[in-house]
Amino acid sequence: MTRNIEIDLISDTSTKPSAEMLAAMVKAEVGDEQRYEDPTVLALGERVADLLGMEAALFLPSGTMCNQIAYLVHCRPGDEIIAAANAHVFGSEGAGASALAGAQFRTIETPDGIFAASDVEAAIRAPRHRSPRSRVVSVEQTANRGGGSVWPTTALAEVAAAAHARGLAAHMDGARLPNAAIASGQSAAEHTRGMDSAWIDLSKGLGCPVGGVLAGSKDFIAEAWFWKHRLGGAMRQAGFLAAAGLYALDHNYERLAEDHDNARLFGEIARAAGIPVFPERIATNILFLDVAGYALDAGEIAARLAGHGVRLGVETPTRMRVVTHLDVSREQVQRAAGHLVRIVDDQTPLRVAR
Incomplete structure (x- = not known):
């Protein structure tokens, strides 16, 4: 279908690994990542955890799996996730949160995908036996359907604080978080400060063939490992793919x-x-x-x-x-x-x- 396409602007997922990235992948030292024996996977996890200011991180096959595992860890069946109405997690992930975690969405209308702490406070359910339990506030950085808009770090901090004040978790869909960091001139860790979980995609602007890295506390990632295996995400000698991520962070980030x-x-x-x-x-x-x-x-x-x-x-x-x-x-x-x-x-x- 795309044989005759020379200039592909449909998505940054169209990127293909460069010759230099492929060379780095071929030379990767590998092991069984499910047994914590793949040194390249471990190095990528440490690198991304440090980048996002988190305690630990987990290499996963896709960004969508990063989101879904985060919801599986944070939520129980019948819980509710607060997100923008035009968020990727609501409209473009196959209703994964409801199908897998049994959680539904409560959405906030916003043209640019960015909302305020006051919007969160208005969306949180009053605790009643017949109401869903508000459990997670989910933000998307950058906001895809908002035209790649960048959440200001002050707004992110305020939204996370509003969530925590009512006992909710704060999660960041960081599919294009590196773009936000570069555009704002602020580190990725400044964007994720206050978040309980966040991730970056490797297969978009960073140019890798596959993968995302989910980060959070050590306890959060320990639970995420269970869900990774339950969802069939074991990749074994995944260092070949992780090496692409390390190359991308060194050469394709700035x-x-x-x-x-x-x-x-x-x-x-x-x-x-x-x-x-x-x-x-x-x-x-x-x-x-x-x-x-x-x-x-x-x-x-x-x-x-x-x-x-x-x-x-x-x-x-x-x-x-x-x-x-x-x-x-x-x-x-x-x-x-x-x-x-x-x-x-x-x-x-x-x-x-x-």
């Missing part, structure tokens, strides 16, 4: 700033052509295009772009997503945006009123 610059460049070109772009201020590597004012819908525009070797995401018939990453250069971003502009300009006689 360069995330380039992806942010490229996203802003795409947005500038689109705006100059009259295409509405969200968010107003592009902070990281995600932006959305509003194509409601054109005769072609998002799917048709995407199909024409594919004819030029460009792939963008289609969120709805009027909304497209652009995600920059290390496998797309600045020149390719310019070319992709140029193709988009030419396609919508060709519709000028058919353009409908905005």
Whole structure:
């Protein structure tokens, strides 16, 4: 399906390991990670725990598994998780929290995926026998459907404090936490301060082929190990994959700033052509295009772009997503945006009123 796609901006999960990363993987020292005998896996866990200011960490096959194991540790059946209505955990993880942990969501409406401590306080259930028990507040950094928006560290601390004041845990879906750290100029640990659990994804902007690392207290991670095995997450000689994560943290972390610059460049070109772009201020590597004012819908525009070797995401018939990453250069971003502009300009006689 993607054979003829040269410029893939559908997601930063499109990244592929570089030759240098593959070389590091081949040379990795490995062992049985389920018996704590894989030195490379252990090194990655220690590295990420330190990065996030946590006591311990656990290497897992995916970021979604990081979220689901966190909920399994924090929740019991019938509990409730408070999250943004546009959060990935609510709309894009196969209802895993309800299917696995037996927990439901109580959502907060927010266009940019960021909410306040007062929103949390309003969402927490009063303790009654017939009500679900509010158990976890879950935040997403960066907020994907908020256009890659970055939670301020002050807001994160306030939300965590509000959760703790009422006996709830605070969890961070840190799928793009490295992007937030680079964009804000603050360390990842400053973002996770006050969180009971958090994780980073290795397979997005960091460019690894697979994996996420979940962090928390020693007791939390000890319980997470049980759920990892129960969910079939044993990977044995996983050091080959963990080596990619160590390479990424050494070589691909700081360069995330380039992806942010490229996203802003795409947005500038689109705006100059009259295409509405969200968010107003592009902070990281995600932006959305509003194509409601054109005769072609998002799917048709995407199909024409594919004819030029460009792939963008289609969120709805009027909304497209652009995600920059290390496998797309600045020149390719310019070319992709140029193709988009030419396609919508060709519709000028058919353009409908905005």
